[in-house]
Amino acid sequence: MPAKVAVLGGGAAGVVAADTLARRGARVDLFERNTTLGGLHRSVEADGDVFDIGAFFFVYNHALIETFPVTRPLLVEVNHSAVSITPSHSLDGYPCTPRGYLRDHGVGHSLAAFGDLLWSRLRYRHADTVPEYSMRALGRAVYRNAGLKSYLERFYGASDRDIDLDVVRPRLSVLNQYARLGRILRLGIFGKRPPLQPHFARPRAGFPAFYDTMAESLTAIGVNVRRGVTLTSIRRAANRFDLAWDSEGGAYDHVLSTIPPPLALRLLGEDPGADVPQISLLSLFYRSRLRIPGNVIYNFTRDARWKRFTVFSRLYGRSVPDEDYFTVEVTGIGAMTPHVDELAADFEQHASSLDLFDTPLRKVGHAVTERAYPAALRGQRAVIEAQRARVAAHGLHLVGRQGNNAYLSSHDVALAAGELAARIPLA
Secondary structure (H helix, E strand, O other), X not given: OOOEEEEEOOOXXXXXXXXXXXXXXXXXXXXXXXXXXXXXXXXXXXXXXEEEOOOOOEOOOOHHHHHXXXXXXXXXXXXXXXXXXXXXXXXXXXXXXXXXXXXXXXXXXHHHXXXXXXXXXXXXXXXXXXXXXXXXXXXXXXXXXXOHHHHHHHHHOOOHHHEOHHHHHHHHOHHHHHOOHHHHHXXXXXXXXXXXXXXXXXXXXXXXXXXXXXXXXXXXXXXXXXEOOOEEEEEEEOOEEEEEEOOEEEEEOEEEEOOOHHHHHHHOOOOOOOOOOEEEEEEEEEEEOEOOOOOEEEEOOXXXXXXXXXXXXXXXXXXXXXXXXXXXXEEEEOOOHHHHHHHHHHHHHHHHHHOOEOOOOEEEEEEEEEEEEEOOEOOOHHHHHHHHHHHHHOOOEEOHHHHOOOOOOHHHHHXXXXXXXXXXXXX
């Protein structure tokens, strides 16, 4: 009899794991508490347009697309153009360029910053904190003066010295690509930026169309896709797991979990213990006519709470003539819902001071995603590892951003899920 496997969570990790297991011959039930799959890949319709809760792009060989090639024709090819607003309130390439830094800080300071970069490469070669790692890539002066320090502290809601490097290292590694000495010299001397890298964006109709196609593909190979299901308990019984949900239940040989370890522990009948801080995400949906370039704009200033906004009209075209529509992201530790109006006003005042728009801003909606990311604070790692170990001791396989309490890209999450699902013994 083929092994029966329960996959908990229908985000990028869950769907890839379910596909891999089913193709290996397992009988798979995929559980998702929402009525749509996708996890943080979430779209919201507001005022006649489709907004995402964040900025999501897919490289050509993204593990989701490779696993579900049927989705490729649905995706929209775009040139990903990221722009940062500097602490001097000027525009620069993301995260910063030598020419932009020279313009904002002058020749003398810029030459000193380049010398500081060379010194920092030696001084912080054994970096073990977030500021040291960042200063090794960019130099102390650029890290502080170009706004990256402010951006990191805005995103994680904490001082950069309180952020756990081991948790955020995979995301910070992009700095090493931007900070190669040869690249810096080419940009500084010739001012030539590399051509925009083509990416895919989700379908025009939103993420549900993307993940519905995956659900159809999973169903076709025998996966039982259970959406809108709330699990109530997981019990280990000898060599099997008994799961209960709503008014039903079933027995499984393996459970692969992409849900947060504290939630898994509660389902297993245990007290998870100390709560680990989480970052919540507020997505504000606006209309206006943007007067600066780029389809993703980052806030590297030292002001305001918003971290970036994504201009969907530059990806999919304007639905209203001379009007852009976009999502502004604000992150913070703890609940966001009580602060929506305050944070919207904060963005609007800041945008007005920067003169970013030609027409008045019009807010058309918002979405709150509580506990979207791990807070990545130093000192929490032992608690997180202890919770993961307790879940694993029950025999559950942990994978995914939430399952591992790690801030990873969707490509890395999906890739790791497929690799794990390929290793689970099904005999």
